[in-house]
Amino acid sequence: MITDTLKRFVGKLFGQQPPAMRRIGSSKHGIDRRNVSRHAIKVCEVLQHEGFQAYIVGGAVRDLIVGLEPKDFDVATNATPEQIRPLFRRARIIGRRFQLVHVVFGQEIIETSTFRAPASESQATDDHGRILRDNEFGTHAQDAARRDFTINALYYNPTTQEVIDYHNGVEDLKARSIKMIGDPRTRYREDPVRMLRAVRFAVKLKGTIHPDTRAPLQSMAELIENVPASRLFDEMLKLLTCGHAMDCLQQLRQDGLHQGILPLLDVVLEQPGGEEFIELALERTDHRIRSGKTVSPSFLFAALLWHQVDLRWKKRIQAGTPSIQALMDAADSVLDEQTEKLAIQKRFSADMREIWFMQPRFEKRLPKSIWRMFEQPRFRASVDFLQLRAAAHQFDSVLAQWWMDLANADDAGRAAMLEELSRLPKETSTTAARSRSRRRRRSPTTGGEHTDNPVAPE
Numbered sequence: 001m002i003t004d005t006l007k008r009f010v011g012k013l014f015g016q017q018p019p020a021m022r023r024i025g026s027s028k029h030g031i032d033r034r035n036v037s038r039h040a041i042k043v044c045e046v047l048q049h050e051g052f053q054a055y056i057v058g059g060a061v062r063d064l065i066v067g068l069e070p071k072d073f074d075v076a077t078n079a080t081p082e083q084i085r086p087l088f089r090r091a092r093i094i095g096r097r098f099q100l101v102h103v104v105f106g107q108e109i110i111e112t113s114t115f116r117a118p119a120s121e122s123q124a125t126d127d128h129g130r131i132l133r134d135n136e137f138g139t140h141a142q143d144a145a146r147r148d149f150t151i152n153a154l155y156y157n158p159t160t161q162e163v164i165d166y167h168n169g170v171e172d173l174k175a176r177s178i179k180m181i182g183d184p185r186t187r188y189r190e191d192p193v194r195m196l197r198a199v200r201f202a203v204k205l206k207g208t209i210h211p212d213t214r215a216p217l218q219s220m221a222e223l224i225e226n227v228p229a230s231r232l233f234d235e236m237l238k239l240l241t242c243g244h245a246m247d248c249l250q251q252l253r254q255d256g257l258h259q260g261i262l263p264l265l266d267v268v269l270e271q272p273g274g275e276e277f278i279e280l281a282l283e284r285t286d287h288r289i290r291s292g293k294t295v296s297p298s299f300l301f302a303a304l305l306w307h308q309v310d311l312r313w314k315k316r317i318q319a320g321t322p323s324i325q326a327l328m329d330a331a332d333s334v335l336d337e338q339t340e341k342l343a344i345q346k347r348f349s350a351d352m353r354e355i356w357f358m359q360p361r362f363e364k365r366l367p368k369s370i371w372r373m374f375e376q377p378r379f380r381a382s383v384d385f386l387q388l389r390a391a392a393h394q395f396d397s398v399l400a401q402w403w404m405d406l407a408n409a410d411d412a413g414r415a416a417m418l419e420e421l422s423r424l425p426k427e428t429s430t431t432a433a434r435s436r437s438r439r440r441r442r443s444p445t446t447g448g449e450h451t452d453n454p455v456a457p458e
Contacts, residue, residue: 025161029156039103047079060074061163062151073110118142140155153169199251200239246286249282302351305334358378358379386403
């Protein structure tokens with residue numbers, strides 16, 4: 001096996017010099033130290049005090065330079081996980097494919113990794129070249145070389161307030177150019193998720209993927225099928241919650257990366273009415289994220305898959321299946337098909353079912369059952385989902401607003417609203433029952449469960 005010394009000699013012989021390290025001062029990179037997590041700074045200071053190198057790295061540095069608020073902060077160091085853990089009161093080593101340390105400060109976790117060496121022949125890979133274990137430690141320069149894109153290979157030292165840049169990442173970032181470090185085809189084989197990340201960064205930064213980095217995307221898209229479903233779910237969640245979800249989906253389709261990632265979503269976007277509902281859901285998701293609000297993965301995926309659940313629900317009702325059973329069967333079939341490619345965690349799929357199963361109950365405004373609905377953990381999320389259906393003309397908007405007012409009211413306000421409801425004639429308290437009654441009078445010869453459509457009241 002060729003030694004590292006021989007590799008460096010061959011590189012020098014053929015002019016393949018390692019990239020030069022650039023130190024960029026605060027006047028040029030523009031990072032305001034006050035916007036940096038004090039816990040991330042603390043981790044760097046502790047490690048540096050012990051004689052180690054330590055930098056804030058990756059997405060946080062990228063976002064700080066362009067004026068975005070980072071979602072989290074990571075630290076890179078030449079200290080090994082076993083050297084890092086004893087230095088902090090709450091720290092644990094995690095991961096097998098990529099071992100690192102989580103340093104915990106209350107609700108914030110600072111992910112701290114040891115400098116990695118570039119991929120080597122000795123590393124375990126699958127038949128397609130994807131790296132299965134990545135725990136070979138290296139130098140600072142090697143760590144920069146093994147990162148995916150130049151804009152992510154940036155290191156911020158909070159002590160000196162300098163940015164360390166080995167691959168002209170600051171220049172690419174200012175040009176909004178997403179450029180792969182090394183040969184794109186090789187890097188995509190090492191980790192196919194990088195193709196999805198390229199799209200996400202380009203859309204988020206309102207930039208473009210460098211031609212050399214973009215060229216292999218369509219021809220290598222099938223490699224995404226080899227990514228573990230759980231990791232694919234995590235990456236898709238990042239993509240859908242980056243604040244530009246619809247733009248990301250459109251870009252994925254343009255680059256041929258959408259097939260098989262969200263199988264049923266591909267079908268929905270091609271069906272009448274499907275794209276409108278998806279656009280509404282993602283626009284509201286983007287608005288919440290840009291407003292600094294949280295987004296529930298359960299709610300997001302419930303919205304993305306609802307159109308298909310709705311269609312199958314209606315078909316089963318028309319075939320004579322009772323409404324609630326039809327909805328349960330429809331939800332199970334959709335989730336079973338989806339989770340073959342995307343491992344939606346059980347806690348999320350359970351919440352999605354609750355949101356979907358609550359929808360028929362909004363048709364009947366019966367005070368006794370409404371009090372029981374308040375006890376459901378996903379009641380508020382289900383009301384929010386109802387507003388989305390109303391915006392897509394799947395539910396009466398006036399009735400949807402009544403439910404929203406009820407959800408927003410305090411206990412006294414809810415009691416007053418339900419007291420008022422109990423005094424109304426029975427026919428006006430149940431919109432769905434009234435609409436079904438009108439349909440029966442118009443079509444006396446029509447029978448069966450299909451006359452009771454709990455999806456779109458008149």
